Amino acid sequence: xxxxxxxxxxxxxxxxxxxxxxxxxxxxxxxxxxxxxxxxxxxxxxxxxxxxxxxxxxxxxxxxxxxxxxxxxxxxxxxxxxxxxxxxxxxxxxxxxxxxxxxxxxxxxxxxxxxxxxxxxxxxxxxxxxxxxxxxxxxxxxxxxxxxxxxxxxxxxxxxxxxxxxxxxxxxxxxxxxxxxxxxxxxxxxxxxxxxxxxxxxxxxxxxxxxxxxxxxxxxxxxxxxxxxxxxxxxxxxxxxxxxxxx
Numbered sequence: 283x284x285x286x287x288x289x290x291x292x293x294x295x296x297x298x299x300x301x302x303x304x305x306x307x308x309x310x311x312x313x314x315x316x317x318x319x320x321x322x323x324x325x326x327x328x329x330x331x332x333x334x335x336x337x338x339x340x341x342x343x344x345x346x347x348x349x350x351x352x353x354x355x356x357x358x359x360x361x362x363x364x365x366x367x368x369x370x371x372x373x374x375x376x377x378x379x380x381x382x383x384x385x386x387x388x389x390x391x392x393x394x395x396x397x398x399x400x401x402x403x404x405x406x407x408x409x410x411x412x413x414x415x416x417x418x419x420x421x422x423x424x425x426x427x428x429x430x431x432x433x434x435x436x437x438x439x440x441x442x443x444x445x446x447x448x449x450x451x452x453x454x455x456x457x458x459x460x461x462x463x464x465x466x467x468x469x470x471x472x473x474x475x476x477x478x479x480x481x482x483x484x485x486x487x488x489x490x491x492x493x494x495x496x497x498x499x500x501x502x503x504x505x506x507x508x509x510x511x512x513x514x515x516x517x518x519x520x521x522x523x524x525x526x527x528x529x
Contacts, residue, residue: 288312289362290336292450297408297519298527304402311336311364311398312388324365324379324387331369331376333391337361340385341461344377345469355469357419358382358443358462362450367413370395383461407521418516427472430511432481435471437510440491440498445517456500460493485509 290308294300300308315338318324324335324342342359356377359365369376370392381387399406422442426435440460448454468475485491490506492499500506521527 289338289450290364293362293412294405294408296449297411298404298522298525300404304405307398307402307405311390311394312338313390315386315388318381318385318387320381320383322381324381325375326378327375329375331366331372331374333389334364334366334370334395335387335389337363337365338386338388340387341382342379342385342387343382343462343466343470344379346377353469354472355466356423357416358470360443360446360450361385364409364412367409367416382466404521404525407525411519411521415516415519418519422516423470432471432473432477433484434510435473436467436478436481436485437490437506438512439467439471439510440500441503441506441510441512442517444500444503445514456503458498459496460498461496 288305288309290311291300291305294304294308318340327346337359339361341361342365344356344359344365345353346356347353359379365379366375395409399409426438430438443460444454444456444458447458462470464475464478467473468478471478473481482491482493486493488509489501490509492501
């Protein structure tokens with residue numbers, strides 16, 4: 283596989299400079315890819331938790347169903363993300379995971395992760411950093427759900443998606459694809475689908491966000507950042523100082 287096309291290498295390179303042998307180890311996590319259709323469930327809560335998967339392409343989300351039938355989306359996964367890290371120490375899945383759109387997923391057992399830990403200290407450090415970031419994302423999502431207004435929730439989420447996409451695609455412009463449906467956005471933000479629609483309309487009238495189906499245009503990124511009261515401290519993690527990496 284071409285290293286330039288590997289999302290997981292781009293993802294890990296955000297945290298530290300990678301040597302060729304480390305890139306080869308990461309490429310081994312993208313072996314035996316499976317093409318997965320939109321809406322496919324990767325696993326369900328209670329399933330055996332004995333493997334991770336890398337999202338080579340496409341988007342996915344984790345979620346829980348409530349007793350009244352409502353759904354809360356917990357996390358949105360982008361190309362290059364590793365899914366299932368939080369369940370490493372558990373025997374059963376703690377949440378459901380479903381594809382948002384068509385994509386390519388590569389499964390690998392927990393034992394493969396242990397092999398990488400034995401072979402590479404930098405990759406081990408990055409794995410811990412990624413786990414820490416996922417926890418930080420969940421913490422920020424909790425604050426958003428509990429304390430931000432509908433406009434702030436939407437602005438904050440969209441700006442976060444832009445920054446996360448830029449991590450593996452530094453040439454991204456102020457126009458990008460957001461494949462989540464109105465119902466999925468509602469379940470991420472704790473709003474109703476109608477409220478999501480009204481919020482998009484309000485942001486459009488303020489010339490902060492324009493939406494054409496699944497394509498977004500953000501005329502002024504700084505203004506959207508300010509609207510969402512966004513602090514990017516939880517997305518600026520890296521382990522370069524720890525590893526003596528000055529690149």
